[in-house]
Amino acid sequence: MSRILVIKLAALGDFVQATGPMRRIRAAHPNAELVLLTTPPYAPLGEALGVFDQVWTDGRPRGPRDLLTLAGRLRAARFDRVYDLQTSGRSSSYRLLFWPRFPEWSGIAAGASHPHRHPGRDAMHTLERQADQLKDAGIWPDAPTRPGAAPAPDLSALSDPSALERLGVSPPFAVLAPGASPARPGKRWPRANYAALARRLAAAGLTPVIIGGPAEQDDGRAIMAAEGRALDLTGRTSFSDLAALGAAASLAVGNDTGPTHLIAAAGAPTLALFSDESDPSLCAPRGRAVNVLRRERLSELGVDEVAERALSMMR
Numbered sequence: 001m002s003r004i005l006v007i008k009l010a011a012l013g014d015f016v017q018a019t020g021p022m023r024r025i026r027a028a029h030p031n032a033e034l035v036l037l038t039t040p041p042y043a044p045l046g047e048a049l050g051v052f053d054q055v056w057t058d059g060r061p062r063g064p065r066d067l068l069t070l071a072g073r074l075r076a077a078r079f080d081r082v083y084d085l086q087t088s089g090r091s092s093s094y095r096l097l098f099w100p101r102f103p104e105w106s107g108i109a110a111g112a113s114h115p116h117r118h119p120g121r122d123a124m125h126t127l128e129r130q131a132d133q134l135k136d137a138g139i140w141p142d143a144p145t146r147p148g149a150a151p152a153p154d155l156s157a158l159s160d161p162s163a164l165e166r167l168g169v170s171p172p173f174a175v176l177a178p179g180a181s182p183a184r185p186g187k188r189w190p191r192a193n194y195a196a197l198a199r200r201l202a203a204a205g206l207t208p209v210i211i212g213g214p215a216e217q218d219d220g221r222a223i224m225a226a227e228g229r230a231l232d233l234t235g236r237t238s239f240s241d242l243a244a245l246g247a248a249a250s251l252a253v254g255n256d257t258g259p260t261h262l263i264a265a266a267g268a269p270t271l272a273l274f275s276d277e278s279d280p281s282l283c284a285p286r287g288r289a290v291n292v293l294r295r296e297r298l299s300e301l302g303v304d305e306v307a308e309r310a311l312s313m314m315r
Contacts, residue, residue: 001029001032001080001081002032002033002080003032003033003035003077003078003079003080004025004029004032004033004034004035004079004080004081004082004083005035005036005037005074005077005079005081005082005083005103006022006025006034006035006036006037006052006082006083006085007037007038007059007082007083007084007085007086007091007094007107008022008036008037008038008042008046008085008086009037009038009039009042009059009060009086009088009090009091010038010039010041010042010060010086011181011258012041012042012045012257012258012259012261012262013256013257013258013260013261013262013283013285014086014126014283015038015042015045015046015258016045016153016155016258016261016262016265016285017126017127017130017153017261017283017286018085018126018130019049019153019154019155019265020127020130020150020151020152020153020154021083021085021130021131021133021134022036022049022051022052022085023049023051024134024139024140025051025083025134025139026051026052028139028140029139032080033053033054034051034052034053034054035052035053035054035055035056035077035079036051036052036054036055036056037056037058037059038055038056038057038059039057039059039060040057043055043057044238044239044240045158045239048158048239048240049158056073058070058073060090067097070094070097071097071098074094074097074098075097075098075099075101078101079098079103080103080104081103081104081105081106082094082095082103082104082105082106082107083106083107083134083137084105084106084107084108084109085107085130085133087107087108087116087133091107091109092107092108092109092110093109094109095107095109095110095111095112106133106134106136106137107133108121114136114137114138115136116129116132116133116136116137117136118132118136121133123282124145124147124282125147125148125150125281125282125283125284126282126283127150127151127152127153127286128144128145128146128147128148128149128150130150131143131144131145131150132145147281152264152265152286152287152288152290153261153265153286153287154265154267155243155246155262155265155266156243156246156247156265156266156267158239158240158243158266159240159243159244159245159246159247159248159266160240160241160243160244161244161247161248163240163241163244163245164244164245164248167233167236167237167241167245168231169207169209169231169233169245169248170207171248171249171250172205172206172207172250173206173207173208173209173231173245173248173249173250174201174206174207174208174209174249174250174251174252174253174310174314175209175211175245175246175249175251175252175253175254175263175268176194176197176198176208176209176210176211176223176230176252176253176254177211177212177252177253177254177255177257177259177260177263178191178194178210178212178216178219178223178254178255179212179213179215179216179219179234179255179257179259180255180256180257181257182215184277186275186276186277186297186298187255187256187257187274187275187277187278187298188255188298189255189273189298189299189301189306190298190299191218191219191222191223192222192226193301193302193303193306194210194219194223195222195223195225195226195227196226196303197253197303197306197307197310198210198223198226198227198230199226199227200303200307200311201307201310201311202227202229202230204311206250206251206314207229207230207231208223208227208229208230208231209230209231209233209245209249210223210224210230210231210232210233210234211233211234211237211242211245211259211263212234212235212257212259213234213235214234214235216234216235217232217234217235219234220232220233220234220235233245239262242259242262242263242266243262243265243266244266245263245266245268246262246263246264246265246266246267246268246287247266247267247268249263249268249269250268250269250314250315251268251269251270251271251310251311251313251314251315252264252268252269252270252271253270253271253273253306253310254270254271254272254273255272255273255298256272256273256274256275256277256278256280256283256284260272260285261285263287264285264286264287264290265285265286265287266287267287267288268287269288269289269290269313269314269315270285270287270289270290270291270313271290271291271292271293271306271309271310271313272284272285272290272291272292272293273292273293273294273298273301273306274292274293274294274295274298275294275295275296275297275298276294276295276296276297280292280294289313289315291309291313293305293306293309
């Protein structure tokens with residue numbers, strides 16, 4: 001096979017958990033031209049992996065004209081096989097864009113040449129599900145598919161140690177990821193609890209380092225106001241910066257959000273906080289050392305319990 005397409009559109013946590021399968025695809029096709037179809041926010045991460053020859057960012061067309069443009073681009077590329085790691089209704093529909101010449105297809109699209117047939121795929125953790133998909137595609141015959149068996153993503157190689165100096169971070173420190181999707185407020189442990197936790201971590205000799213995007217800047221300011229020894233990096237970090245923080249952190253505490261996945265995959269001992277809005281058996285972050293605390297409502301999860309569990313994990 002000379003040209004292969006990998007589809008992974010979003011979101012950050014899901015993208016992180018697809019990095020291992022992406023490397024497995026590259027290992028199975030060492031001489032092929034490998035193209036990633038994604039969306040603009042994840043292009044830097046796709047490029048930094050060193051797996052892909054090209055990264056396309058038009059994976060989510062905004063209208064009929066964009067869709068026709070994508071269809072023309074896909075047909076012109078004459079891909080031999082597609083690995084759909086998104087396996088959504090949208091990504092499955094992209095198979096139709098290749099008409100009249102359909103490439104081999106790994107995924108759940110109708111007419112796929114290498115369908116993922118597992119009847120319980122929707123009840124599998126993302127890592128085991130993708131491993132099982134690549135097993136059905138014939139490139140991972142001994143794929144570990146038992147619950148918890150698939151290898152965790154490893155993004156430690158993305159870290160740039162010089163990032164710590166540039167960001168003004170000195171060990172020992174603990175990373176806090178207080179954000180989550182704005183549309184999912186139930187996935188957020190209360191901001192006041194993160195502020196109290198920051199005080200506990202600082203008293204234990206760790207600098208609390210707050211991460212997140214621009215939407216988390218209010219969280220960062222509030223935690224800083226409560227604990228002056230904290231460092232607010234919200235809105236200031238790239239993916240490689242987060243990997244550097246994860247590689248050097250003594251521990252990390254975060255909600256079920258993409259940065260928590262990335263920090264864990266970079267190596268930080270990570271405590272992930274889950275509510276009933278997501279199921280850790282399906283999507284919990286994995287890394288060298290990851291624990292999960294879950295409550296139906298995160299407001300029911302006390303600071304003492306989180307602090308005690310987190311500090312017990314400290315490296």
